Amino acid sequence: MISASAERLQQVDLVIVGNGALGLFLAHELTERGAGSVAVIGPSSSETGASQAAGAMLGCFGETTTESLRTDASRTRFELGVAAHDRWPAVLEGLEEFSLTGRPLLSAPDTHVVLNSIGAELDTVNYQAIRAALDEYEKPWEEVDPHDIPGFNPRLDTRSLSAIHLPAEGAVDARGVLEALERKLRAAGVHFVDATVNKLVSSDNVVTGVELDDGHVIEGGNVVVAAGIQSEALVRTVTEDIDLVPTFPGLGFAMIARRSGGDPFRSVVRTPNRGFACGLHVVPQGGGLEYYGATNRLVDSVSGVTWMADVRFLAQYSMQQLDERAASHEVVQWLSGNRPVTLDGFPMIGWLPPAGLYLMTGTYRDGFHCAPLLAEHVANELQGKPGIIDPMFSPTRAPIATRTVEWSISEYVEHNLAAWFETGAEAAPQMTTPQIAEYYRTRCVQLYDQLNIDYALGPDILWYAQGSLRGARRVSRYLRKHRGNSAPQPQSVQVGSGDAR
Ligand SMILES: Cc1cc2nc3c(=O)[nH]c(=O)nc-3n(C[C@H](O)[C@H](O)[C@H](O)COP(=O)(O)OP(=O)(O)OC[C@H]3O[C@@H](n4cnc5c(N)ncnc54)[C@H](O)[C@@H]3O)c2cc1C
Incomplete structure (x- = not known):
């Protein structure tokens, strides 16, 4: 085992960058396995992180949409949630005694x-x-x-x-779970470093550690970046030459x-x-x-x-x-x-080309729920054992395609109509719903023309690209590089009526 100084941490077997649900559950899985020294680095405030704001619904079937089981890829993604669900009773049982809330987690x-x-x-x-x-x-x-x-x-x-x-x-209780996890990990000897990582440190194309915002370097046998939405920028501090799916x-x-x-x-x-x-x-x-x-x-x-x-x-x-x-x-x-x-709505979990570097992020709206399962998978991979989730979630994949452009436009229209009515938006009284739909359809067709891409985007990315020039340029630049790389997957099972499409 590599030694760790009590004064200022110098070296550990594994550096985990990010103290959200993914980072903490990974540290938890590894300590349960007795897998060497681990440091979790992240600012204790975690104030822009997702986990501390989560409702932490263990949502799996409640999250289902018409898209969830429509293609093989989305079905594989959906089944991550199904498998994750089974992990929670044991997770909570192991955490309850470390909880300070006085209420069940x-x-x-x-x-x-x-x-x-x-x-x-x-x-x-x-x-x-x-x-x-x-x-x-x-x-x-x-x-x-x-x-x-x-x-x-x-x-x-x-x-x-x-x-x-x-x-x-x-x-x-998301905040209760995070607190209990941290207490349990501290008791198990995990090093918590209340700091921000400024950049990854590498030598001969091997990532060897991280540099904190005050310049202090912590070396690690491996480095896992689980810094949520900051992960992509952090990975790019070691090399720009890496073809990551944008986040x-x-x-x-x-x-x-x-x-x-x-x-x-x-x-x-x-x-x-x-x-x-x-x-x-x-x-x-x-x-x-x-x-x-x-x-x-x-x-x-x-x-x-x-x-x-x-x-x-x-x-x-x-x-x-x-x-x-x-x-x-x-x-x-x-x-x-x-x-x-x-960009394609799927998580990014896997080793990256600079040796010693692993990425786990991209969990969007159910990362809290999936964290224990993902931790088990990543711990396996770090220990050289077979993973338990599909390798399709590799961070350097071509974007996963699940729809045609025509399907994507219809989906965009449906989401806009849903938002239109829920927010109480009003058109001239004589305007019909098909006319409102046509307005959104036209805007979406124009957007695809502007982006000049053949990959079919999800409604949220389209909405974003519609309103942000910077976002549109980023989406378009990346997808033009991958043009022709991502044909839509065959549709497997049709769930729901789908008539609205
Ligand atoms: C409002 C809201 C509601 C949600 N509801 C649910 C739900 O009901 N169920 C569910 O399963 N999921 C939910 N989610 C999604 C879920 O929260 C995320 O998918 C998941 O928490 C992501 O975890 P993470 O650890 O990858 O990222 P984060 O929680 O964002 O953690 C990343 C951590 O890394 C730290 N960090 C960032 N940069 C650095 C750096 N350079 N150095 C060191 N540390 C750094 C940050 O401070 C942060 O604490 C919700 C999200 C939000 C925002």
Whole structure:
């Protein structure tokens, strides 16, 4: 084993850059295996990180959309979540004694998915996709009367007309889990370095360690970059000559409020994924607290700010669609974080060309949930054992293609319509929905012309490229380099009606 100084850490077997869910769960997996000295480096505030802002729904089937099982690639991605789900009971059992919250880390054991009419057809088809996926994977669920969901008290004009109960899919207290993990790891001798890594250090094309922002160097037998949305920039400090799938910050906002009265929520209550985001949801936190989330907007650069539009969005729609009484709840914590979103929507997990360097990121909206599974996979690979997830998630892959351009345009239109109706946007009264759809279709066709690409993008990346010249240039530059490299995958199983497409 390589030695570590008690004064100022000099060397460890493994340096993990990033103290979010991925970094911490990897350190946890390795210490459980007794795998040598480990340092986790990251600023203790973690303030722009995704994990500290997560609702931490252990969402798998509740996250299903019409896209989830449509191609072999997305099915493989979906099944990461299915496999991850099974890890959580043991994870929580091992963490509970290190928790300081005084409440169970499993903050909600189950989920209700509600279908209301404020969105658009996208809600309906994704709702159907959830039910179909539950049936296909033989998971328990039942139809329930929305009136019977504890805490659920929407305004009458946005009431839910249908709801299902997922008894085996809940949520954890994200901040409680992170804190318990850190305490457990410290007790096990993991080195925590409260600093930012300035750059990776290499010699003869081998990554040998990291340089901190004050110039101090920590050497590592291997370096794992798990720095969320900062990972790509960090990898580029060792070489620009690496063909990484680009990542974009998915800035998200959520809030934790103290209930002021009325029946509390006892389960996660959520809509299906809709309108470029992860659906509106409330996650009970225990102790009279409830997490309301979450917005998602792709932005040019990482920040800890919250858009005023997002504050309005979340507050207003929580009051309308979840609980009228939320208006008088007391917000005790504002959370914002940056999801690591890859251009093709798939995670990036694997060794990189400079030897000694491993990347784990790109988990977008379910990285908290998938972290224990990914940690197991990465620990295997670091120890020279076979991995447990598909090698298709290699960070230097060609972008994974799951749709045609025509499909992508239709999807973009559907997401915009969902956002249009949910946000209460108004057109001239005589304007019909097909006319609004046509407007978005035309804009999207123009965007593809401008980007001059043959790869079909997801709706969130299109939305971003539409509004950001910098983003559009980045997307276009990368994809032109990969032109012709990524033919759409064959469609395997069609989930949901798909009629809206
Ligand atoms: C509002 C919101 C809600 C979400 N809800 C859910 C959910 O319900 N369920 C779910 O599974 N997922 C959810 N997610 C997604 C999930 O949070 C992410 O996929 C996951 O947490 C990513 O973990 P990570 O460790 O890769 O990144 P992060 O959590 O971003 O951690 C990276 C860490 O690296 C540190 N770092 C960055 N640069 C450096 C550097 N140069 N040197 C050292 N350290 C550095 C950062 O400070 C940060 O702490 C949500 C995300 C957001 C924003």
